[in-house]
Structures are given as structure tokens and as C-alpha cells.
Amino acid sequence: MSQQDQALALLALLAEQDGVSLPRACKVLGLGQSELYRLLAALGDSPTLPGPGLVELREDGARRLLWLTDKGHSLLDAAG
Template sequence: MSELTEPLLAMLAGEAGGVSLPRLCKRLGVRMSVLLRELAWIGEETIGEHRGPGWVRVQAHGDSSVAVLTESGRERLRTGERSD
């Protein structure tokens, strides 16, 4: 994972309903492309032959997309285990 993983997970932990992707970019000070790449790596989707850890889910919320911390992501924050 990247240096963005920890702050992203911590930010999502405080938001039960998730956070919109533009708001996450602003709060984290990163471009949308960087955020989307990070979400892909720590999300639930498979990239190539590697399944993501499933810590975050991106879902539609009206006209926007929000990132939501999954139970797996909450467990990751509680235990501090890293998969990298």
C-alpha cells in the first residue's frame, strides 16, 4: 500500500455514510487520479490476478460516488495489520 492508505482509512473511519471522492481529494490534498488508483488497490476489485484486500467500497450516492470503509477496513485499522 502507499503512504496515502493510512490517512485515507482513518478519514473514512469517522464517516459512517462515506465521503464523496471530490471531498476526499480536497481533504487529502491529492488529485482524483491518485485517489482512484489508491481506492483500486485497497478496494474489493481484482486487478490482474490479485484481489484487493476489500478495505474500502466505492458506491453511487445520488449523482456522486462515495468511498465507504468496509468491516474489513475497520478491522485493518483496529489490528494495524498490513498486507504489503
Template sequence: MPALALAILRELAQPGLQDGLALPALSKRLGLGASAVLRQLSALGDAPLGGGQRGPGWVHVWQDQGRWRVALTAEGRAWCAQALPPCPPTA
């Protein structure tokens, strides 16, 4: 799995983010542009990319009052709980 995908999953698995995070805030936490983060989010979601296979469906991206938001799905939360080692919250 790409390092960026793991970093995104770790950020979204932080306590208190069950309702998601604004895409610009996630991008800032990762130190990357929103377009790079959005590309990786697309691969972690469940939409088929370019007519290909669907991703694992671990993230959900939606628009809320004109702002893009992202959150883990139930499947993503379960995967993170099993696969990601506990790490301290990021600032």
C-alpha cells in the same frame, strides 16, 4: 503500505463517516486530485486490477445519485481498529 493508503484509511475511519464520504471531499481532505485518490482506492478495494490479484477489500466505492462516494467496509473498519493508532480528527 503506501502513505497515501494509510492516510485514506485514517480519514475514512474518523467517527461519523460510517455512511461514507464523497470522493471530492476525501480528495480535498488529503490535498490530492480525485484521480490519484481513486487509484489508491482501487488497490484497497476487492476488484482485481488488470486481471491480477484482488485487494484486501477494505474500502467500497460506489455512485450515489451521480456522485462518487467511498466508505470503509466491515473488514476495513476492523483492520483500522486494530492497526491504526488513535489520532485526533482532521479539520
């Protein structure tokens, strides 16, 4: 699966259910943790690695969860 296909699959997963844990996203998408982190770098937005800001990683106690940003939701709403 290409990185573009992986990115679309991640966005679709988060459109169905925000707040997905990293291990769950890896399992559902069939990705290794390093592959998922590369996708997050490409889809997210951090001071060290600016991106489109579609996905964010939030801390929930000891858990790290993935969420679509408002920009991510708007993009998917416009596309669908």
C-alpha cells in the same frame, strides 16, 4: 507523500467519517482524482483488480461515496 502514507490517510479519514465523496476525499488528502483512484484500486476489491477489500465505492444517486468495508473497520479496530 508516499502511496503508503496516502493509503493510511485515506483509511484514517474514512474511520472518522464514512460516506465521504470523492471530491471531498481529494481535497482533504491533497490528492488529484487519478491519485485517489489508484489508492482505491490498491485498497478496494473488484473483479478486474483484486485487492484487500478495505474500501468500497458506493453510488448514492449521482454521488459516489467512499466507505470502509467491514474488513477495513476490523483491521483498524485491531490496529488501534
